[in-house]
Amino acid sequence: GAGVSQSPSNKVTEKGKDVELRCDPISGHTALYWYRQSLGQGLEFLIYFQGNSAPDKSGLPSDRFSAERTGGSVSTLTIQRTQQEDSAVYLCASSLVGLAATDTQYFGPGTRLTVL
Amino acid sequence: AQTVTQSQPEMSVQEAETVTLSCTYDTSESNYYLFWYKQPPSRQMILVIRQEAYKQQNATENRFSVNFQKAAKSFSLKISDSQLGDTAMYFCAFMSPLSGTYKYIFGTGTRLKVLA
Numbered sequence: 001g002a003g004v005s006q007s008p009s010n011k012v013t014e015k016g017k018d019v020e021l022r023c024d025p026i027s028g029h030t031a032l033y034w035y036r037q038s039l040g041q042g043l044e045f046l047i048y049f050q051g052n053s054a055p056d057k058s059g060l061p062s063d064r065f066s067a068e069r070t071g072g073s074v075s076t077l078t079i080q081r082t083q084q085e086d087s088a089v090y091l092c093a094s095s096l097v098g099l100a101a102t103d104t105q106y107f108g109p110g111t112r113l114t115v116l
Numbered sequence: 117a118q119t120v121t122q123s124q125p126e127m128s129v130q131e132a133e134t135v136t137l138s139c140t141y142d143t144s145e146s147n148y149y150l151f152w153y154k155q156p157p158s159r160q161m162i163l164v165i166r167q168e169a170y171k172q173q174n175a176t177e178n179r180f181s182v183n184f185q186k187a188a189k190s191f192s193l194k195i196s197d198s199q200l201g202d203t204a205m206y207f208c209a210f211m212s213p214l215s216g217t218y219k220y221i222f223g224t225g226t227r228l229k230v231l232a
Contacts, residue, residue, distance in 0.1 A: 033219060042120070042207060042222035045149065056217045089159060095218070107153075107161035 002026070004108035006092050012114045013082055021077045021111045025094030032075050033105060034067060037089040046090075049075065082115045097101070118143045120210050122223035129198045130231050136183075137193045137226045139208030146170075148212040150184070150191045152222065155205040164206070167191065198230045 005024045013019050025032050032045040045059040049069045060066070064083075069075040078087055089112050093105040119142045130136035141150070152164040167184050173197045174182050179199075183192045195202055205227050209220040 001165065018143045035220075035222075040224070042122075042224040043209075043220070045219040045221070048217050048219055050218075056219070058217070059219070091159075091161065093161070103218065104163050104166065106163075112159075 003074065004092055004094050004106055004109050006090075008111060009109065010112045010114075014116050015084060016081055017067040018078065018080045019082055019113065021076070021079075021113070022088050023108060024116030025073065025075070025076045025092070026106055027073075028104075029094035029096055030072065031095040031097065031103065031105075032069055032073070033093040034092045035093065035097075036061075036075050037091055037110070039088070043091060046077070051113075052055075080111075083113045087113055087115045118145075118148075118210055118212065118221050120208055120221050120223040121155070122226050124226045126168070126227045128193075128228070128229040128231055131198055133198055133199060134194060134196045134197065135198055136226065137195075137206050138209075139191045139193070139210075139223055141189050141191065141210050143189070143212065145212050145214055147214060148210060150182075151209040151211070152180070152182070152191075152193045153207045153209060154202075155207060155225070156203070165193065171179055195211065195228075200230050201231060202228065203230045204228060 007022045019050040030051045032049045035043040037100045065078045067077045089110040091110045095103040148169045151166045154162045165177045179196045205225045206226045208223040
């Protein structure tokens, strides 16, 4: 079946503008994760959704970052008043259950965000 | 807090040779999971291999195997018979179900180049 998809693939924006990044998880996967990959860095956890539970937002770097997941499927990561340090690749992943410790996370191809 | 360290930013290996990528981690927990992901230039993160900490036997997947040393908190990846398609960034990741979430903690990656 189809894998995790993300859109747009690339996004260039001006400092101070808002951006929305979209993630479509694998159908039937109840857990969804957002990570940020900055140049030369590993992946940094941002937020985690599991079913109808309250999301784990502990990784969001500031209140300019928010995310929602509608209908338990598609998720949107919003960055308000973008700054140059927000430039990175934003990766989304999903897993089948999210509560089983051996769940494998399947990643999308990411959105490369460039803030000018 | 858990940390993951990959001390080799870049490595190269001749085609058909064997290469070992190192990963160390720090945790006080006894139950956790370790992963190696491959990220080719397409940015798509692909699971290479995973290891449950409670299993003493090292995981293997075809040409990929790990050397898991729990006491030393070491989790190295061995790639045998290297192929040009193995050229990619390799990330080591840690996950503990006891943390209350199922996020991965990633190292900064090792860029592997397989030479013809």
